[in-house]
Amino acid sequence: MTALRLESPGIVAEGGLTHRARRLGIDTGQEAVIYLRLDSEIVRSEGFDSQTRIQVRAGDRALRATLGVVTGALLAPGEAGLSEAAWARLGATHDEALEFSHPQPLASLRHVRAKTHGNRLDSAAIAAVVRDIARGYYSDIHIASFLTACAGNRLDRQEIVDLTRAMVEVGERLTWSRDRVVDKHCVGGLPGNRTTPIIVPIVAAAGLLMPKTSSRAITSPSGTADTMEVLAPVDLDAAAMRRVVEREGGCIVWGGAARLSPADDLLIRVERPLELDATGQLVASVLSKKAAAGATHVLVDVPVGPTAKIRGLETARRLDDELRYVGEAVGLQVRPVLTDGAQPVGRGIGPSLEARDVLAVLQNDRDAPADLRGRALLLAGHLLELAEAAPTGSGEALARAILDDGRAWRKFAAICDAQGGLRTPPVAAHACPVMTSLAGRVAAVDNRRLARVAKLAGAPRDRAAGLVLHVRVGDALVAGQALFTVHAETAGELAYALAYARSRPGIVELETAA
């Protein structure tokens, strides 16, 4: 989100009163907040109250922000405090003169109201809403209202298509010199499911182009970019990414700086705490990012399980259906693959521990996690077939051949080299196992609580923190056997994660002989 060139001067163009910009160092999430003193002339003369939306101008840059009114000594007279989001988006400098005014009314809100009333929105209406969101005109509560109005299957297929197109439209778009550009996405919710760093070198070694941008964790113990960063630099700009892809046919970089589908970046951070089941939003989110990245053939991994993001087959099938339909409408060949989401994939959860699993699979270690290897080969096989690099039914065999004979590992090492050099995953200072006090057979594993243990241990901030899962559903255990080992950089975090884990024996659920 960059600052806007000034399009609308705001309602009150007069005034001329300015305040000096001061960076307060307050992280208010994605919502830009500007703090003014209650006794400031601007608050008094404009009739501004806390939580009102204000327009701020610095030279020819402008931004809408939410006002926080301040009493006491936090700000000196004449100062305006900026939250981190406000500071970054406005591109403000210390002591720069800021002018304030009332913003123009948010005209696109009437479309949100129309959707709330159950009316369908045409493409122009959807484009207007998405444009205003991408500009930062919507506060978080406006975004929450839009998401709720569209959730509950209230978007028809054409609306999802229009939403996807509008989200692509407001961002950057990458272009590539090939007809076929492959990509993959996982709808998430499954810890350790780190197939991307295995799939990319396989399909790149098979001659396909796969310029993969990945995300960092928002609420999970690791995002693919976090895991990959343990193995190589991922913070590449567009030009550097292009050099890697041109040389090696693939990359695995952080997509955050690329401004692909920036409206989506704003929507997903509000969507998560609302816990909405919004298929249309999910489809538009996934496909807008892929279309913007210049992909033509997209594989979507849809883990289904009771503690995964997609919990039931019915939801999964509707998602499958919508992904294919909308993908075709926006020029993408999409293949969703429903996978087992009953338990984590691989053993490690947390950046470094996941990276070790990835290396084990790529290097054909004898005790590499079989489920991660199998999942990566299944998905790589689908992708090879989808992009017609392998005949139907033979994709997985081709993928296996590329992995088994070391081509995948050599390609991965070459990609890491091109991204800035292969690194060795760090090892945490502290580790401690959590044991079962009972004997029995593993009936279920709670993905969400395992993720929380890993986060309490310090992941993803501490790269080496997280946990290693030692058991799989169906395993027969004896009392005293280790369920998982928690890794942490500090003794305090280790104790914290262990206390949580031990207070919740149901993280690994056992069927005991009655």
Place this chain on the structure above:
Amino acid sequence: MTALRLESPGIVAEGGLTHRARRLGIDTGQEAVIYLRLDSEIVRSEGFDSQTRIQVRAGDRALRATLGVVTGALLAPGEAGLSEAAWARLGATHDEALEFSHPQPLASLRHVRAKTHGNRLDSAAIAAVVRDIARGYYSDIHIASFLTACAGNRLDRQEIVDLTRAMVEVGERLTWSRDRVVDKHCVGGLPGNRTTPIIVPIVAAAGLLMPKTSSRAITSPSGTADTMEVLAPVDLDAAAMRRVVEREGGCIVWGGAARLSPADDLLIRVERPLELDATGQLVASVLSKKAAAGATHVLVDVPVGPTAKIRGLETARRLDDELRYVGEAVGLQVRPVLTDGAQPVGRGIGPSLEARDVLAVLQNDRDAPADLRGRALLLAGHLLELAEAAPTGSGEALARAILDDGRAWRKFAAICDAQGGLRTPPVAAHACPVMTSLAGRVAAVDNRRLARVAKLAGAPRDRAAGLVLHVRVGDALVAGQALFTVHAETAGELAYALAYARSRPGIVELETAA
């Protein structure tokens, strides 16, 4: 919203790390925000991020708040900064030890999801949501989602009844020793429509009990409590209010401290920026406050006009219908009265200028605004009939007799005296008229923009600020005639309001001879 006694200890009860409470003086609206340093052990060990919800404990008091992570020198190590809402609700003291943990998951969100999917909610589900809102468990985006899910006529009548009952249930409830307790409400949007201080003394003089609690302005240039405060103290506690009502049969006090329907106080502040048309919400809001205030007979003034809150007759009739139905279900006899909302009522807009109109009507001044007098008599007549203090068809005549012979004024003076003493409205330091440059007939008056002029001039913060409207729809004007006069306490605010007014000639729309 007071702090909760500790019901749920939060997910991580261990820890023992505490931070010292510091009041930062930041007004974040109704949402409680707590600021912690990025490098604090709690942020690190709990894995807290900005915008996550956290549970804070101080002794046996607890609060849920949104986290703001801070870098830089804003907080010293070991300090936790509290926003004004967090400070007040927790009842924190300087340097008090605060403990933090993850809050329990918000179970009632599943009902919001169900409503988003179009399912009806039973009374237990609605009660669970309202209880969590009143406790402060919902962040503003959760509230925005709930409001959106219920808007667009998605609440059936029984749901509105259940919502109203639930909102009464979570707050305080006043009781009175009489069978009949009358009340009134105006759905708002019409500047200057200050009938309450005229109606209360009329019906009290007629022997009815009218313990009126009013609100302060949230986004308007004046609330009834703001206008009344110019004439007498309104900030009375429950015991003081009861003494006034027992002595005089009526009062006009600020209702904010009474905690009547506290969930509603939280909902309306989020509803307003969303600009939702949510009849069900409006009905529950109005009637829950009246039921909680102990009313039995309630008159609702519904101004209808193109720039009023209710813009069309269809919406007004549905509102009328719902108010009667839901009122009966919760034990209230409700009479909605549709009134003309095409233009402001009276001449003054702003606390003191409205108070002058009220005094002129009560004192039977010859040039008292006839529309305000007429509107107050109409509504007082309805109320007298509704409470059977006058036979059908004779209420307005009785009200007029009480006003004309001075009983209303004497009762008003006695009420003011009981509330702490009658005051004289202040006069602003600066005033300047806005003239029409054209001749013509007044076709329309824009309520919203007039309200904005009054606010830019300083109302309601500066009691004497606002404007006096000199023309009515239908008046024939000559060029150079004054449309309205802006009043302000400072030259800067006067200039500000005038600049806005002069840049928008459509505030008073003229039909000119072609």
